[in-house]
Amino acid sequence: MFDDQCIVSQRGNKNSVDPQKPYGWIVEQERTIKGKIEETGIIFLTNRECPFHCLMCDLWKNTTDEPVALGAIPHQIEWALEQMPEIKHLKLYNSGSFFDTKAVPEADYKKIASLLKNFETVIVESHPKLINERCLHFRDMLKPELHIAVGLETVHPEILRKLNKQMTLEDFSNSIGYLTKYGITARAFILLRPPFLSESESIYWAEQSIDFAFNAGVECCTVIPVRAGNGAMDYLLEKGDFNLPDIHSLETVLEYGIGLKKGRVFADIWDLGLFSKCNKCIDQRTNRLINMNLRQKIVSQINCTCDSPKANN
Ligand code: SF4
Numbered sequence: 001m002f003d004d005q006c007i008v009s010q011r012g013n014k015n016s017v018d019p020q021k022p023y024g025w026i027v028e029q030e031r032t033i034k035g036k037i038e039e040t041g042i043i044f045l046t047n048r049e050c051p052f053h054c055l056m057c058d059l060w061k062n063t064t065d066e067p068v069a070l071g072a073i074p075h076q077i078e079w080a081l082e083q084m085p086e087i088k089h090l091k092l093y094n095s096g097s098f099f100d101t102k103a104v105p106e107a108d109y110k111k112i113a114s115l116l117k118n119f120e121t122v123i124v125e126s127h128p129k130l131i132n133e134r135c136l137h138f139r140d141m142l143k144p145e146l147h148i149a150v151g152l153e154t155v156h157p158e159i160l161r162k163l164n165k166q167m168t169l170e171d172f173s174n175s176i177g178y179l180t181k182y183g184i185t186a187r188a189f190i191l192l193r194p195p196f197l198s199e200s201e202s203i204y205w206a207e208q209s210i211d212f213a214f215n216a217g218v219e220c221c222t223v224i225p226v227r228a229g230n231g232a233m234d235y236l237l238e239k240g241d242f243n244l245p246d247i248h249s250l251e252t253v254l255e256y257g258i259g260l261k262k263g264r265v266f267a268d269i270w271d272l273g274l275f276s277k278c279n280k281c282i283d284q285r286t287n288r289l290i291n292m293n294l295r296q297k298i299v300s301q302i303n304c305t306c307d308s309p310k311a312n313n
């Protein structure tokens with residue numbers, strides 16, 4: 001069982017970041033809640049690291065040790081928006097929880113809201129324990145519709161505990177219940193193959209987690225294949241307690257989620273090469289996943305020599 005101290009002790013160095021600049025931004029296509037395929041921007045805000053220390057998380061790498069100054073977050077958003085093309089939807093991802101006041105000071109909400117007034121949708125992320133009246137307060141200042149993404153990770157009770165997320169399934173359900181009660185659209189992040197699971201178990205638990213998230217009231221689920229690179233996960237990889245998931249499993253889970261027709265289900269498509277050992281079909285599979293993400297329909301399967309059951313144990 002890994003605790004905060006043990007997880008932190010496995011880390012390498014943080015990257016050097018500028019508290020006045022986001023550490024990145026991108027624009028990508030996403031299927032919107034209204035069913036249109038539109039450009040969505042993501043600004044990766046630089047701020048103090050998340051107070052939780054989840055076993056699989058590597059987001060601390062681009063954070064500061066101390067809270068950033070008042071006004072830094074609005075400045076970062078303004079800077080990024082000047083570089084970005086005109087878009088209608090924006091994700092503000094801050095390597096933690098937007099409603100952690102040591103990451104994003106509450107006194108900055110007003111300025112942030114005024115910078116976002118021309119958007120249709122704004123999506124932020126939060127740990128369930130930080131979902132409270134602050135979300136409503138921020139929502140009330142915003143002209144665009146606010147969506148909040150919450151990490152469910154897995155509904156496997158033992159693994160969820162081992163992830164050190166400091167959250168129960170009840171915490172997740174309560175936070176989604178709270179958001180939906182007040183008319184805020186919720187999304188869930190779901191892990192594909194957290195540590196301590198075999199490939200087939202990981203498919204089962206990711207599918208169970210999608211079911212649970214939709215039953216709790218989320219409108220959208222994003223399935224994220226787990227990777228190493230944060231120290232603790234590399235240690236588990238070496239010990240054989242963790243293996244990278246296979247791209248075939250991501251396809252299976254995405255097909256399952258879309259087939260439910262309960263809401264949008266996306267596969268995270270960053271770094272997909274990590275999850276395939278086959279050079280012959282990786283591009284086709286990546287395109288298939290992108291296609292399914294955008295169309296929210298199951299598209300024809302790719303046939304390849306890597307499809308043998310052995311490759312998928
Ligand atoms: S709550 Fe989210 S950002 Fe914070 S450590 Fe866990 S996974 Fe990372």
Ligand SMILES: [Zn+2]
Pocket residue numbers: 278279280281282304305306307
């Ligand atoms: Zn192949």
